Amino acid sequence: MDDADFIMLDGIEKVFDVRRKVGRFRRERQRVRAVDGISFRVPRGEMVGYIGPNGAGKSTTIKMLTGILTPSGGRLRVAGIDPSRERTRLAQRIGVVFGQRTTLWWDLPLIDSYRLMHRMYRVPDGRFKLNLERCVELLDLGALLDVPVRQLSLGQRMRGDIAAALLHDPEVLYLDEPTIGLDVISKAKVRDFLRQLNAERGTTVLLTTHDLTDIEQLCRRVMVIDHGRLLYDGALAGLHEVGRSERTLVVDLERELPPVEVVGARVVKVEGPRQWLAFPAGASAAPLVARIAAEYPLVDLSVREPDIETVIAKMYAERSDEEPGEAGSEEAGRTGDRLGTDGSRLPN
Ligand SMILES: Nc1ncnc2c1ncn2[C@@H]1O[C@H](COP(=O)(O)OP(=O)(O)OP(=O)(O)O)[C@@H](O)[C@H]1O
Known part of the structure; x- marks a missing residue:
């Protein structure tokens, strides 16, 4: 090997x-x-x-x-x-x-x-x-x-x-x-x-x-x-890049202000002194933070990642010629089981 x-x-x-149950009495193999x-x-x-x-x-x-x-x-x-x-x-x-x-x-x-x-x-x-x-x-x-x-x-x-x-x-x-x-x-x-x-x-x-x-x-x-x-x-x-996803920079300003204007990001939400700015997920947040900190009274900030579902939905949107298969369902009884170190199910 x-x-x-x-x-x-x-x-x-x-x-x-x-x-799977089909109607009241019938079951169908799938x-x-x-x-x-x-x-x-x-x-x-x-x-x-x-x-x-x-x-x-x-x-x-x-x-x-x-x-x-x-x-x-x-x-x-x-x-x-x-x-x-x-x-x-x-x-x-x-x-x-x-x-x-x-x-x-x-x-x-x-x-x-x-x-x-x-x-x-x-x-x-x-x-x-x-x-x-x-x-x-x-x-x-x-x-x-x-x-x-x-x-x-x-x-x-x-x-x-x-x-x-x-x-x-x-x-x-x-x-x-x-x-x-x-x-x-x-x-x-x-x-x-x-x-x-x-x-x-x-x-x-x-x-x-x-x-x-x-x-x-x-x-x-x-x-x-x-x-x-x-x-x-x-x-x-x-x-x-494939999913063209965006990350979110959440900034807390000293006080309520009009939407922040900064190159490389756009404000998507404002709530009091807190503002949410979307920017391309492939880009670094550092220059953005530096620009905002230089021009606005910045108190705190955090960066939020896009969730996987959003990234994948965008990938699908771009590859609409792909045929999605059957939607998944949750596997039954997954919590509470005890497993061996190789993942096998063990008696409780
Ligand atoms: N033992 C099983 N019998 C029948 N169908 C199953 C079984 N295990 C998984 N599946 C089905 O196979 C598909 C894939 O399930 P799987 O658990 O591998 O997904 P997953 O990516 O791990 O999802 P999750 O993030 O919810 O854990 C689902 O449609 C699920 O319902």
């Missing part, structure tokens, strides 16, 4: 047969093409964003990459391993974090979950100790180890789950919405940790998120999937 083909998908498909011929390569050590709207096929792709689901067609390899055929062997080399589920035991203190994983995944003692110490330090878990998981905040639990996925030193980490529902400080902690993990250990990371700031801060490359197809594969800046 070549390092350039560390994760490799060639024309991968996943079709689900579902029975085929849902969750993933529809996706091909990409991820070299070893790369951190890639995998984004798309709800029901686009992201989780299905990740489940095929872990071996939980078997593709209906195409060829798939992770570290040279066919995931669905050698799931146990692959489990030693991958870690999975699903933001909306947990691998931890709800009623046990955090440290007991880690001890159980140590045994279950047969991690050598020395390696377990080192990895645990490192995660505890970098993810700031020291004070939480004796706390039952159900008493942790979402951000604390997420950090606990990320540590759980890394105790066996995986070469690949799949993260499905790792910052969902977290406050700004928790998000920053998780992002700092992932950046460090990737830089120091060369861990290959595939990151699914609805938060474009995650991608901006962590990934040089982003893949966009919708209706099971790859719409875009490249730099985030390029995606903004």
Whole structure:
């Protein structure tokens, strides 16, 4: 296996047969093409964003990459391993974090979950100790180890789950919405940790998120999937250009003033002393901020990213010749399940 083909998908498909209610008594079999011929390569050590709207096929792709689901067609390899055929062997080399589920035991203190994983995944003692110490330090878990998981905040639990996925030193980490529902400080902690993990250990990371700031801060490359197809594969800046999306600069002035006039942005909303200015997402906010600060009594400011749905809607608008497939629906029963570190479902 070549390092350039560390994760490799060639024309991968996943079709689900579902029975849907039609009228009062009839049920009809329907085929849902969750993933529809996706091909990409991820070299070893790369951190890639995998984004798309709800029901686009992201989780299905990740489940095929872990071996939980078997593709209906195409060829798939992770570290040279066919995931669905050698799931146990692959489990030693991958870690999975699903933001909306947990691998931890709800009623046990955090440290007991880690001890159980140590045994279950047969991690050598020395390696377990080192990895645990490192995660505890970098993810700031020291004070939480004796706390039952159900008493942790979402951000604390997420950090606990990320540590759980890394105790066996995986070469690949799949993260499905790792910052969902977290406050700004928790998000920053998780992002700092992932950046460090990737830089120091060369861990290959595939990151699914609805938060474009995650991608901006962590990934040089982003893949966009919708209706099971790859719409875009490249730099985030390029995606903004394709989607012609805009970021928003929110400025708080000392007092209520007429709309700010500045080259490179336009005011889209004014509310008292607060004004919202739209500017191209591919451009830097710095010169804009400098110009406004020089000419207006600026008190505070923040930059808001466009949401993924808006970017993708604009991409569609520009590529109106593309045929969208079936709209996705939410997968049933996704919260509350407990998963193994390879993403498999475990008994509660
Ligand atoms: N086990 C299943 N049985 C039937 N259909 C499924 C199953 N899992 C997923 N699907 C369908 O496949 C499509 C893709 O779902 P998937 O969960 O991969 O999307 P997603 O991009 O991860 O969405 P989200 O952002 O909401 O998590 C959806 O239409 C979904 O309803």
